[in-house]
Amino acid sequence: MAKIRYFSKSTDDKLIADEKKINNADFINIGNPISVYRDGVEQTLSSMYLKITTLVDFLTISLKSLQSNKRFTIAYYGCGNGSNARQILRLVNSINNKISLRVVYIDVSSELLYEADRRSNFMKLNSNIDFDWELVQIDLSDASSISKFTDNNVGNFNFSFSVKCFHNTFIKINRDIARMISLCSSKDSVFLNQFYGHNLYSSFKQLIKLIIGKRYSNSIYLDRVLANLYPKYNGFDLQYRVTSMSMSEVFKSNHFKRLSIESYYLKK
Numbered sequence: 001m002a003k004i005r006y007f008s009k010s011t012d013d014k015l016i017a018d019e020k021k022i023n024n025a026d027f028i029n030i031g032n033p034i035s036v037y038r039d040g041v042e043q044t045l046s047s048m049y050l051k052i053t054t055l056v057d058f059l060t061i062s063l064k065s066l067q068s069n070k071r072f073t074i075a076y077y078g079c080g081n082g083s084n085a086r087q088i089l090r091l092v093n094s095i096n097n098k099i100s101l102r103v104v105y106i107d108v109s110s111e112l113l114y115e116a117d118r119r120s121n122f123m124k125l126n127s128n129i130d131f132d133w134e135l136v137q138i139d140l141s142d143a144s145s146i147s148k149f150t151d152n153n154v155g156n157f158n159f160s161f162s163v164k165c166f167h168n169t170f171i172k173i174n175r176d177i178a179r180m181i182s183l184c185s186s187k188d189s190v191f192l193n194q195f196y197g198h199n200l201y202s203s204f205k206q207l208i209k210l211i212i213g214k215r216y217s218n219s220i221y222l223d224r225v226l227a228n229l230y231p232k233y234n235g236f237d238l239q240y241r242v243t244s245m246s247m248s249e250v251f252k253s254n255h256f257k258r259l260s261i262e263s264y265y266l267k268k
């Protein structure tokens, strides 16, 4: 079993596998009970909430940031069981199977990191892809942990991404987060941020929480505007942004498909 590098151990100690506690903790919001992420099936390309042809284009661009003798490093912020990173690993390998790869799994929950570790071991045994991985525990709402993590990873990542973490938990793209992602990215690398949006009623509820000083999980319009500005002032160029709406899902519970937002940034 790989070792976890801890940046916010005291928070992790509070995240025990008791599903009620993990979701009721007033400072962390992981979305669903932890079992949903721990036990969820491994993604396939078609089940990922990402446009695959666009993703392949940006992975190809990010390959230019790879320096000789280094591993192409993919950082996954808020990784859960890490499934999306392993699909991206496969895609990079299908573009260029000569390079060595690394995944950095980043999450607040060591239980989910151990699950990512278990599944990575399984993939390693059952594929010919040359890759290794690191497990990083961090509370991304804690500025001092972010700063320590950044100091440890300056310029290390060739492709960093987040799916359903920034803007769908209490963590929004703010100045500290944008700075961390940028400083940890190597020149010409790519950052992808995917999250889902909400209907007017839900946005109104989040706004009320903001006004009364409570943390809120899903983004409001202002968060999305800031999510473009902070990366811009921290060395990123927004290259591509797409909002997908599925009218057929409007009355169904699948909010991921109802309104999904994908943004790609290039590190200058």
Ligand SMILES: C[S@@+](CC[C@H](N)C(=O)[O-])C[C@H]1O[C@@H](n2cnc3c(N)ncnc32)[C@H](O)[C@@H]1O
Binding pocket: 028, 029, 030, 031, 032, 037, 077, 078, 079, 080, 081, 084, 106, 107, 108, 109, 112, 138, 139, 140, 141, 162, 163, 164, 165, 168, 169, 170, 171
């Ligand atoms: C909605 S889940 C998405 C998981 C995964 N990205 C996926 O698509 O299946 C949000 C993830 O963000 C992590 N998370 C929530 N708050 C966090 C925090 N303060 N710091 C780091 N990770 C956090 C949760 O543990 C969880 O794995």
